[in-house]
Amino acid sequence: MDFFKRHFLVALAAVLGLVAVAYVGSQTKLQILFGVAVPYLAALIFVEGLVYRLIVWARSPVPFRIPTTAGQNRTLPWIKRSLDDKLDNPDTFKYLLGRMALEVLAFRSLFRNLRTELRKDPDNPEGARLIHWSYKWLWLGAIAFHYAFLVVLLRHLRFFTEPVPMPIQLMEHADGFFQFFVPAVYLSGIVMVVALFYLLARRITNPSLRYISLAADYFPLFLILGIGISGILMRYVYKVDIVAVKQLALGLVTLHPVVPPGIAPIFYVHLFLVCVLFAYFPFSKLMHAPGVFFSPSRNMVANNRWVLHVNPWNYPVKFTPYLQYEDKFREAMIEADIPVEKES
């Protein structure tokens, strides 16, 4: 089996296996396991793993500032700097915050994404032309997915709070604004799944990207797709007793867990996949979420030109000053007519 198929199918089989485990398991007497034990365990692993990873990261010194070539650094007063330069190559904390905000909220680095391709050349029909073009589709897919996922997550607070806070209800109304189908279709769910399919298709159809994609790249995609699809099926097709679902969810967060009878297995599939996502999060590429705050080329003021930064792992280096060198080789140097500082 070739490399791509192996990594693709392993990840797909893993997610389908998880679905099967939850589907079969929830029909036995193990509902307490899938409804209570697994969610608590997943929350515990998520928090512990997150703290652990942050401790490891906090122990790594990041001594050097990396001014980016995308913006003119602060220099001689007559070299003008536009707002872009200040945001891309910030010299003060204020603009640094601006750069981080653009990065975290608007995915600015992805927006700069370039694609390099061989295209047909009208001037040279026999050959091809190498072009670099600004490829925004990745940025669009990524930002659509992330914001839709955020809205989906926040929307689910209606199951975990009682009474449901007003902002959550407003968000839900806005999300179901078109009142299309019953129950009203949430736009965020559709956007999320479509964006995920795009991100997956991009990985599969682009040969160079397919070549570097591992099971760890496909697994989160399939997992979140599984969550999205099971959620959408549960809302619009295979309906569950939603009051019982809320009772279970509220029980979890009030620390009085209950497993009301009569919840269909598809709910447990959905819940189990979410638990796996939380438990998997700290040990995977999904840590890019906290990691974006740690980007060394983004989160430091580019002040190398006027502040000295000392490498914390510098060790004393043995070196020979010039005069000692001359003392050692003076005679040979005079013989070879090399000028010396001192004659004897």
Added chain:
Amino acid sequence: MDEKYKNEFGAFAPRPQVEKKFYNGKYIFAGLIVFLAMVALPFLPNVGKTIPPPVRQLDTPVIQKIAEKDRQCIMPTEWMRANHMQMLIDWRDNVVRTNEKGAPNGRYFKAPDGQKFLASLTNTCMECHSNKEKFCDQCHNYVAVAPNCWGCHLTEGKKLAEAK
């Protein structure tokens, strides 16, 4: 301690001795605490409480008149809990939007046991379940659902004229 980097020509430079401490720890852990606090915030007011789920009240006059063993909705209760919205919207579409004279499923709903019911929220469902606050609204509020039935349907007093 004297561990050195190695290449094919041998050891060449001491490995960096990085002091074991937190660098920028205060920012990192402050960020972590802010994140965990934000996650916990929506849940904190209810921690430790027991919140009872709403109980559907079936004590309306019409239901009281029916003998205990005959109290049966037009579909099984479990099914109704999950799917009533679908049924109501199908009724609406059949009656208001697509109904033609003599259409088989237009004005009437045929239950699995063969009984026929008038497909009407106000006249059929709310004949028995006349207690909207205690039957419909409780659960809808509990799961923060705002169905738009009541934009048109009268909830009390007047009934629609009998269709026929």
